[in-house]
Amino acid sequence: MKRPLLFAYSLLVILLVLAGHSQAQSLTVTGRVTGPGGSAQPGVTVLEKGTTNGTSTDSDGRYSITVPPAATLVFSAVGSAAQQIVVNGRTSLDVRLQDAATDLSEVVVTGSRATEGRSNILTTAPVDVISAREIKVFAQTDVSQILTYVAPSFQSSRQAISDGTDHVDPASLRGLGPDQVLVLVNGKRRHSSALVNINGTVGRGSVGTDLNTIPNASIKRIEVLRDGAAAQYGSDAIAGVINIQLKDDTTGVQASSTVGETYEGDGRLYQADANVGVGLNGRGFLDLSGQFSNRSYTNRTGTDTxxxxxxxxxxxxxxxxxxxxxxxxxxxxxxxxxxxxxxxxRKNLRLGQSEARNYGGFLNFGYTLVPALGLEAYITAGATHRTGKAAGFYRLPNQLTQIDATIYPNGFLPFINTLIDDQSIISGLRTRVAGFDVDLSNTFGRNELRFDISNTLNASLPIGLSPTNFYAGSIAFRQNTSNLNFTRHFTDVAALSTLNVAFGLEYRDDNYRIKAGEPGSYATYGRLIAPGTPAAAGAQVFPGYQPSDAVNRSRTNTAGYVDLESDITEKLLVGVAGRAERYSDFGNNVSGKVAARYSILPDVAIRGALSNGFRAPSLQQRYFTNTSTQFVQGAPNQVLTVNNDNPIVRNGFTPGGTGQQGFGIPALKQEKSVNYSLGVTARVLRTASVTVDAYQIDIKDRIVLSSQFSRANATVAAILGTLPVSQVQFFANAIDTRTRGIDVVANNRMELGPGRLTLTVAANFNKTEVRKVNSSSTIDADQTGLQNTLFDRQQRGRIESAQPRSKINLTAGYSFGMFSVEARTVRFGSVEYRDARLDNPGANNGFLFSSIDQTFAAKWITDLTLTVQLNKEIGLTVGANNIFDVYPDKYRVNELNNEQNFAVGALAYNSSRDNTNRGRTIYNPNQFGYNGGFYFARLLVNLPTTK
Structure with missing residues (x-):
């Protein structure tokens, strides 16, 4: 890591020195920008063409910029047609902007390798565009939360009492898993998190990308491609692609500071960020962004019954x-x-968002080395350091196997403390050879999580001798990707109107590591509570990784692709893509895509795509191993999470000389998908646009983490033999699924009175069904319910109904003069909790038992903000998220709940290792969390510079 960073920073210093030559004689141009009706237009970008020298208009539409006498000024604003005006020595220049014919459809680059971007209603697949302004206008400050409220097809909710998942938000697109969406930064593959979600949350068994490692101050826009794109970008792009474009055209200093807290007085947030943009005399740009945030915890626990x-x-x-x-x-x-x-x-839990403190920064740099050859160097580098603290389940003073009364006479609430370090660097060269645009790049990324457990103990140590803090180990994922891409746009190929040709090669190297914790975090020291009853081993709440869990595994992948796109006629656009890949650990894959758009009327078009795709099993899914002590109703259970290569999972294992085989599960292989989409786009009365897109995604051999197989089953006992564990779980290509849905987006921007009104309606409706469970001969031959354990009804619920199957976003914004008002209401659809015990109704685990399945009703969450541009440099925003303080439905207490059956009534969907919530978990977190209302204030500072 040190060598590429040293090279990058050395190159940057050299280029900045080369760029520091003196500027030609300049003059100052002033003027006023107005809209079609003559009203002042604040916030219009005024840029010297070919440079990053620019400014913006103040609340009265006035600007001032210093440029060479022959410069060309570019005036641009969302919703208006950009204008280019040559200065010609003038010092005063007024401009009237007009509504753009394509203002509602931002130009996008994701989903096509064409040399020129297209309006997002002119593409063959649906693409959402979230601008920097939309990122800043409401209360959310994390990228995953911003997307949850802006993009209806995207969903992410913070979890509680779920180990590492408390600190890395699981996210999904179109109702699929966190690992079935590909994340890009500046069009380059972003590395995933090291964390694999193994607790009972949405995304259980998956590995996602930690979007919150990217400071929002660095983001120019986010493009969300809602279509399968594995043939274009490779593994993971089953549900779609999120491309984060970093700022490359800012000037001066843009900074903001946000403070806020929930209506309950907790969850206080302090956040500050800044972006510095420097123009390099027309030959390049340098953007530096930094962010600090400090978020305190929230607590919505109930009373322990x-x-x-x-x-x-x-x-x-x-x-x-x-x-x-x-x-x-x-x-x-x-x-x-x-x-x-x-x-x-008795309110002895801490259920809500975790504590988190985050420091992060990004650099985005480009410089033309040889203008005559178009040779450009670019570097994008980022680093984030985030600490977090989240609670587990409370250990009662009468839980004798988990307690040392001399240390904690009243019991204790243990904490999982995380340290997340994330680094990335993209470096490359662009040039033009034989008419082709050539891009040679290397992308390096690394994500590491360290776990430290505090306010805990190892109960197996002699009385009074246990430490109360342990280092429990760390996990890390590293990825290095090298690309060579060629692109050329032809305008004279036979009868075709245009033809864009792109092809390239990719080589990727992945590495995954688990490092063991200190011995006290996992070891057993033999203390007995009573004869034959040992105290629990390891650190309470999170036993550390053991030396037997430690791994250091790598794999490589080589890929080649070709992408063709042609305006066959003025009305018909067709794209074809193909990609072949070879992985060193499981073999080959070929994927393809065909997409088209046809204009049936000047302002109405239909579009559609057909593709097959894949997702390679992550190294985390292949090699994660962990043994932990988990307590169910106070009884200790040694639970083994075993990797797929272990003989327990495969055939031919003979533990303890029993002669029994393993579970007979085959080696992990890639998930394969087929995507279908069909949609219509339309422009209405020049000021409005509408897109409607339907889709179907079939996934075969989807990878999941099994439920826990118990030694109480005779077949499982024979497989486990003499191993000192009572339960086992593992990864397998266990299910086939089908997801169907529809996306609707409508926008309208218009002049209204003295200002401008913007209206947006966006919605996603989806349904995922598990169509098949892929078992094994060993499991199928068993008649005691092992297939239900492989993938039980609670697991099925997490796939089919744990997240909102619909989301509707209604947004209205009105700006006039120095004021702007933004209102947004989002309907999060219903979610469902399913109880796994209904797989075997005859076994009630010692409780008076009836179904606790529950559906949680849809809710509307409303945000409101008011922004005042006090002067050209300073703006102030005040507002609230969830202004009406809406909470999800409460968990229903079982009607049979009584003193003998105290633990049945309100099991959390994300039940942790204790599984004894006893009414303390009140809300389901999977719709929109359960923090309630949050009010905030944000100060925005814009200090433009001129040359």
Missing amino acids: APLIYLGGNGGNYPGSADTEAKRRELKAQDDALVAQNGYD
């Missing part, structure tokens, strides 16, 4: 000796007296 806190020694439940109502009442009275005496707070 455990009948016993101090007495009984049965994890909150009555002991077997309390076999009569009189004995239970007596024990309960004694325990209540101790609760009162010790001031014990």
